[in-house]
Amino acid sequence: MxxxxxxxxxxKIDAFWSPGAIGIVxxxxxxxxxxxxxxxxxxxxxxxxxxxxLEGAFDMHFRDAIVHLEEGDCIVVPKGVEHKxxxxxxxxxxxxxxxxxxxxxxxxxPLTKQEIPxx
Amino acid sequence: MxxxxxxxxxxKIDAFWSPGAIGIVxxxxxxxxxxxxxxxxxxxxxxxxxxxxLEGAFDMHFRDAIVHLEEGDCIVVPKGVEHKxxxxxxxxxxxxxxxxxxxxxxxxxPLTKQEIPxx
Numbered sequence: 001m002x003x004x005x006x007x008x009x010x011x012k013i014d015a016f017w018s019p020g021a022i023g024i025v026x027x028x029x030x031x032x033x034x035x036x037x038x039x040x041x042x043x044x045x046x047x048x049x050x051x052x053x054l055e056g057a058f059d060m061h062f063r064d065a066i067v068h069l070e071e072g073d074c075i076v077v078p079k080g081v082e083h084k085x086x087x088x089x090x091x092x093x094x095x096x097x098x099x100x101x102x103x104x105x106x107x108x109x110p111l112t113k114q115e116i117p118x119x
Numbered sequence: 120m121x122x123x124x125x126x127x128x129x130x131k132i133d134a135f136w137s138p139g140a141i142g143i144v145x146x147x148x149x150x151x152x153x154x155x156x157x158x159x160x161x162x163x164x165x166x167x168x169x170x171x172x173l174e175g176a177f178d179m180h181f182r183d184a185i186v187h188l189e190e191g192d193c194i195v196v197p198k199g200v201e202h203k204x205x206x207x208x209x210x211x212x213x214x215x216x217x218x219x220x221x222x223x224x225x226x227x228x229p230l231t232k233q234e235i236p237x238x
Contacts, residue, residue, distance in 0.1 A: 001179075001200070003186050004193040006171075023195045025169045025215055028147060030193070050144045050215075052125075060120070067122050074123040074149070076142045081120070096144050096169075096215050 006032065006054060010092050012119040017111055019095065019103060020119030031095040031116060035087040042105035043082045049097040051075050056091030060084075125151065125173060129211050131238040136230055138214065138222060139238030150214040150235060154206040161224035162201045168216040170194050175210030179203075 004022050009032055013020050019033040035058055051060070057070040060077070061084040067075060077083050104112040123141050128151055132139050138152040154177055170179070176189040179196070180203040186194060196202050223231045 001181055001184065001186055001194060001196070003188055004195075006191045006193060023169060023193065025167045025195055026147070026198075026217060028145070028215070030169060030195075030215070048144045050142060050149060062120055065120065067120055069122055072125045074125060074142065075120060076123075076144055076149075077120070079145075096147070096149065098145060 006094065009119055010034070010054065013092075016090070017103070018113060019116055021116045022119060024099070025096070027099055028096055029099050029101075029116065031097070032092065032119070033095065034090055034092050035085055036090045037087060039085045040104055040107045040109060040111060041082055041084045042107035044077075044079055044097075044101055044105040046079055047098045047101045048079050049077045049095060049101065051077065051085075052094040054092040054094055056087070056089060058085055058087035058091040058093070061086055125213065128238050129153070129173065132211075135209070136222070137232060138235055140235045141238065143218070144215075146218055147215055148218050148220075148235065150216070151211065151238070152214060153209055153211050154204055155209045156206060158204045159223055159226045159228060159230060160201055160203045161226035162199055163196075163216075163220055163224040165198055166217045166220045167198050168196045168214060168220065170196065170204075171213040173211040173213055175206070175208060177204055177206035177210040177212070180205055
């Protein structure tokens, strides 16, 4: 049973939009990621996702709203809801989501990460 | 889709060992809690639990080790592993665990919280 330090783990992430896993909790993964720029619109048909800002800030775009998230802010994106993260500057986040969740959801494309490495 | 600020939510917790829920993620809950003192030895037969320290520090006791956790540290306690949180001073933590998880696991007793309120 080892402890996991979020800030040490973040140093191991050297690319944007490339999540790394830090823990398995039942059928869910705890992931860290760094974001900068604009992601693709997508949704996860069967999976809720939890986002927490660790450092920096970003905007979660929905079709009818934009939610600005800063350090200490969290949001649950329910299954079936289209969303698009947009980070004006680099932001570090933590995610809880099912092991099965693909980062690009139903959108696919070049940003899709089929494998999430443990960091 | 509202954002959830961890530090605003923590202000709503006014008792130790009384978790409050801040989000549902599929069949899991994201909870916040404040701990001080010594909890009971217990295990969760079917459920892994994720702990993250938000403010302060505590020790997670296992039968064969003690893991000291400070701000930014996390730990996954796997199903079936006996553990006991001990906080020398007040600590604020975030938990991610199944909706079904009871705080005292198999131990029961007066510290058991049957209902986790949303805060």
